[in-house]
Amino acid sequence: MNIPKAYEPNKKEKKVYKLWEKTGYFNPEELPDRHDEPFSILMPPPNANDPLHIGHAVFITLQDIMIRYNRMNGKKALWLPGADHAGFETQVVFERKLKEKGKSRLDMDRDEFYKQVWDYTQKNRDLVRDQIKKLGASCDWSRDTFTLDEKVVNTTYKTFKKMADEGLIYRKKRLVNYCTNHQTAFSDLEVDHEERKTNLYYIKYGPFILATTRPETKFGDTAIAVHPDDRRYRKYVGKQIKIRTLLGEKKIKVIADEAVDQEFGTGAVKVTPAHSEVDFEIWQRHKGEMPEPIEVIDKDGKMTDAAGPYSGMDAKKARKKVAEDMDEMGILQRVDDEYEHSMSVCYKCGQEIEPLLMEQWFIDIKPLAEPAIEAVKNGDVTIHPDNYRKVYLHWMENIKDWNISRQNWWGIEIPAWKCMDCSTDENEEWIITEGEEPDECPECGGDNLEQDTDVFDTWFSSGQWPFATLINEDEPELEKYFPTSVMETGFDILFFWVARMIMLSLYRTEQIPFKDVYLHGLVRDENKDKMSKSKGNVINPIEVAEEYGTDALRMSLVVGNMPGKDMTISENEIKGYRNYVNKIWNMFRFLMMRCQDYDPKNDPKLSKKDKELLEEFKEKAKEITDDLDNFQFSHAGEKLYHYSWHRFADEIIEESKDVLEDEKKKAARQEVLISIFAGILKLAHPFIPLVTEEIYQKMPLEDKKETIMIEEWPV
RNA sequence: GGGCGGUUAGCUCAGUGGCAGAGCAUCUCGCUUACAUCGAGGGGGUCGUAGGUUCGAAUCCUUCACCGCCCACCA
Numbered sequence: 001m002n003i004p005k006a007y008e009p010n011k012k013e014k015k016v017y018k019l020w021e022k023t024g025y026f027n028p029e030e031l032p033d034r035h036d037e038p039f040s041i042l043m044p045p046p047n048a049n050d051p052l053h054i055g056h057a058v059f060i061t062l063q064d065i066m067i068r069y070n071r072m073n074g075k076k077a078l079w080l081p082g083a084d085h086a087g088f089e090t091q092v093v094f095e096r097k098l099k100e101k102g103k104s105r106l107d108m109d110r111d112e113f114y115k116q117v118w119d120y121t122q123k124n125r126d127l128v129r130d131q132i133k134k135l136g137a138s139c140d141w142s143r144d145t146f147t148l149d150e151k152v153v154n155t156t157y158k159t160f161k162k163m164a165d166e167g168l169i170y171r172k173k174r175l176v177n178y179c180t181n182h183q184t185a186f187s188d189l190e191v192d193h194e195e196r197k198t199n200l201y202y203i204k205y206g207p208f209i210l211a212t213t214r215p216e217t218k219f220g221d222t223a224i225a226v227h228p229d230d231r232r233y234r235k236y237v238g239k240q241i242k243i244r245t246l247l248g249e250k251k252i253k254v255i256a257d258e259a260v261d262q263e264f265g266t267g268a269v270k271v272t273p274a275h276s277e278v279d280f281e282i283w284q285r286h287k288g289e290m291p292e293p294i295e296v297i298d299k300d301g302k303m304t305d306a307a308g309p310y311s312g313m314d315a316k317k318a319r320k321k322v323a324e325d326m327d328e329m330g331i332l333q334r335v336d337d338e339y340e341h342s343m344s345v346c347y348k349c350g351q352e353i354e355p356l357l358m359e360q361w362f363i364d365i366k367p368l369a370e371p372a373i374e375a376v377k378n379g380d381v382t383i384h385p386d387n388y389r390k391v392y393l394h395w396m397e398n399i400k401d402w403n404i405s406r407q408n409w410w411g412i413e414i415p416a417w418k419c420m421d422c423s424t425d426e427n428e429e430w431i432i433t434e435g436e437e438p439d440e441c442p443e444c445g446g447d448n449l450e451q452d453t454d455v456f457d458t459w460f461s462s463g464q465w466p467f468a469t470l471i472n473e474d475e476p477e478l479e480k481y482f483p484t485s486v487m488e489t490g491f492d493i494l495f496f497w498v499a500r501m502i503m504l505s506l507y508r509t510e511q512i513p514f515k516d517v518y519l520h521g522l523v524r525d526e527n528k529d530k531m532s533k534s535k536g537n538v539i540n541p542i543e544v545a546e547e548y549g550t551d552a553l554r555m556s557l558v559v560g561n562m563p564g565k566d567m568t569i570s571e572n573e574i575k576g577y578r579n580y581v582n583k584i585w586n587m588f589r590f591l592m593m594r595c596q597d598y599d600p601k602n603d604p605k606l607s608k609k610d611k612e613l614l615e616e617f618k619e620k621a622k623e624i625t626d627d628l629d630n631f632q633f634s635h636a637g638e639k640l641y642h643y644s645w646h647r648f649a650d651e652i653i654e655e656s657k658d659v660l661e662d663e664k665k666k667a668a669r670q671e672v673l674i675s676i677f678a679g680i681l682k683l684a685h686p687f688i689p690l691v692t693e694e695i696y697q698k699m700p701l702e703d704k705k706e707t708i709m710i711e712e713w714p715v
Numbered sequence: 716g717g718g719c720g721g722u723u724a725g726c727u728c729a730g731u732g733g734c735a736g737a738g739c740a741u742c743u744c745g746c747u748u749a750c751a752u753c754g755a756g757g758g759g760g761u762c763g764u765a766g767g768u769u770c771g772a773a774u775c776c777u778u779c780a781c782c783g784c785c786c787a788c789c790a
Contacts, residue, residue: 003749005749005750006750006752007752193786193787200790210790211790212790213790214790225790259788259789259790260789260790261789261790263789264789264790265789265790269789269790270790271790272790276788276790277788278788278789278790279788279790280788281788341789341790342787342789387719387720388719390718390719391718391719391785391786394717394718394719394785394786395785395786398786398787491784491785492785494785495785495786526726526727528727528783559738560727560728560729560738562728562729564720565720565721565728566783566784567727567728568726568727568728569727570726570727570739572739572740573727573738573739575752576738576739576752578752579750579752579753580752581752582750582752582753583749583750583752583753585749585750586749586750586752586753587749587750588749589749589750590749590750591749592749593748593749594749634728634729635729638729638737638738641737641738642737642738649749649750650754650755653749654754
């Protein structure tokens with residue numbers, strides 16, 4: 001056998017992956033008999049709008065380790081891959097590409113836009129699939145699922161209908177987080193908070209001086225609020241007072257509400273329910289005393305007719321103009337231009353979020369949250385690392401209703417139809433179905449129905465991923481993989497995704513979606529900076545895998561990657577693991593050179609020392625197994641690295657060189673070395689699957705399997 | 716405003732009551748027929764601060780400082 005001195009991953013990796021695919025063992029139903037107990041992981045579907053980044057490589061590696069380890073332990077291991085249509089995210093990416101070509105989605109109709117985005121995501125999906133293969137992932141491609149596949153969409157419709165029937169869905173005109181740039185509403189989670197410096201204007205309101213950061217919204221003021229205990233203003237509470245405004249004289253009511261901070265500004269605040277969350281809540285509490293909210297800004301961020309002469313003006317420009325005009329009129333007392341406060345901004349473009357009153361679909365979330373809190377409290381679902389359990393519970397216990405409608409074109413359309421005949425301004429008549437268009441309105445029998453133009457928040461459908469993929473009539477055999485064993489994902493989507501999956505699973509199936517949640521951190525560069533294209537510090541996992549080998553990349557993503565913590569990675573580190581993989585290769589090369597006369601069928605008598613070496617390996621293997629069982633992947637990888645290199649190669653092999661010269665002891669020692677090395681290959685296989693398979697195929701072993709993938713775990 | 720995490724060797728981090736560890740980097744020596752993508756050996760830390768508990772503290776308790784993150788309706 002002519003074995004090259006250095007391992008050349010590029011020449012071997014593709015071939016090895018093809019071998020695996022040929023065996024069919026990625027599909028758990030094809031596994032040999034000893035595999036019975038199911039073990040399942042759902043791959044968090046990568047967005048089908050961009051190639052993979054290093055973060056994907058992290059979760060692919062960790063999940064592949066779990067899958068391969070459990071498969072070798074005789075479990076029916078299912079790793080179900082997928083791709084995410086990623087609604088709003090993809091729409092933004094695609095629109096950016098259109099813009100680069102000087103186009104816009106408004107140049108085409110909605111169907112045409114949808115079709116173009118569909119084609120775009122399918123192309124990306126193929127690319128991403130190849131990249132996942134390049135990373136050595138042993139997932140079951142026969143079950144590859146797209147988040148817009150029929151079964152997923154149907155499941156989403158069914159859930160929505162069930163919720164609507166049970167009164168958990170409501171449509172209300174409520175204040176929502178709106179981005180006038182992206183022209184859509186967001187849930188609270190998609191809003192970032194930033195400390196920014198703004199002007200704080202002090203405005204005369206009759207006998208009051210009120211502080212506000214947004215003078216342009218004053219046309220929407222419907223009350224003045226003070227704290228009920230504030231002695232300064234007690235005499236005004238409940239009274240109408242006369243104020244001078246840019247639109248002439250006006251009467252406005254003074255109300256008392258606990259939300260007002262006596263210490264802030266002058267202790268009195270204008271109430272603008274149509275454009276401020278706090279003010280909206282004040283209005284909810286004082287409906288009888290106040291007029292209906294007045295909307296002064298529209299969806300395009302322009303002033304409405306309610307703003308009189310400012311109508312049509314951009315709200316930001318109006319802010320300045322209104323302030324100037326008020327100053328001229330003498331009702332602007334002063335301006336504090338050093339005022340720093342936290343404001344809501346769009347997580348995508350950073351533009352100020354405009355709270356607007358809009359009709360949207362909401363989920364009454366408390367009834368869903370309660371069982372999901374219980375499931376984590378009682379240990380049905382375990383979160384690793386443990387400190388995220390507290391973070392989860394805190395969020396869940398303070399959860400607010402979820403706005404699931406988005407004003408986008410790319411996504412699952414909401415299966416709700418409005419009857420135009422019997423809907424009035426006060427009362428809209430909506431018909432919700434499981435997707436099919438209704439023939440007539442059940443109320444009035446009319447057929448003048450219009451479907452809602454909104455789509456679902458992507459997280460509403462992806463929150464149903466576990467049961468949408470594993471429970472359906474067409475593939476009943478898949479049900480044994482639900483609930484899944486582990487959900488491995490980034491801590492940044494604990495609320496977005498993990499929490500929603502737990503809630504929606506319990507709601508629809510009365511079962512938890514997964515038993516363990518393992519959260520990994522963010523990958524940063526060697527200076528601990530976030531990787532970003534604009535900084536130019538990104539490490540492209542595919543390029544690195546091509547240069548140093550997939551196994552080296554995987555090793556570098558595991559060792560030093562502690563649960564729930566950010567990790568750093570550098571090219572130098574990857575190079576180090578390339579050396580390690582090469583070291584393994586050379587252990588193999590050494591053994592083959594010195595064991596040419598080795599016959600696995602022989603049964604030589606082992607010396608005491610030989611037995612000790614075997615025993616020592618067993619102990620180390622046990623430690624590594626314990627680490628894997630406890631989600632300590634970094635420790636497991638490090639122990640493997642250390643034992644195989646610095647114990648097995650540096651010491652055991654070195655000591656054995658003399659023994660192998662001794663004809664009497666030689667056969668026994670060959671047996672021991674090959675046996676331990678085969679054990680190392682098995683232990684290492686989940687971490688560095690490609691090189692271990694390549695070597696395994698060439699090893700002289702008894703009862704050799706088709707692939708090391710289905711070898712028995714050596715503990 | 717509330718919460719969480721971190722602070723250990725030059726760097727990245729393990730270590731949660733019993734003699735301070737790993738990898739990388741560095742220095743010295745060695746091209747010995749598995750591997751120079753290697754081997755042998757060395758240097759390097761008052762474990763953020765101040766106090767407490769203990770026979771014994773990087774580890775438990777308290778204080779402070781600095782860094783990072785998450786949540787939150789101060790106009």
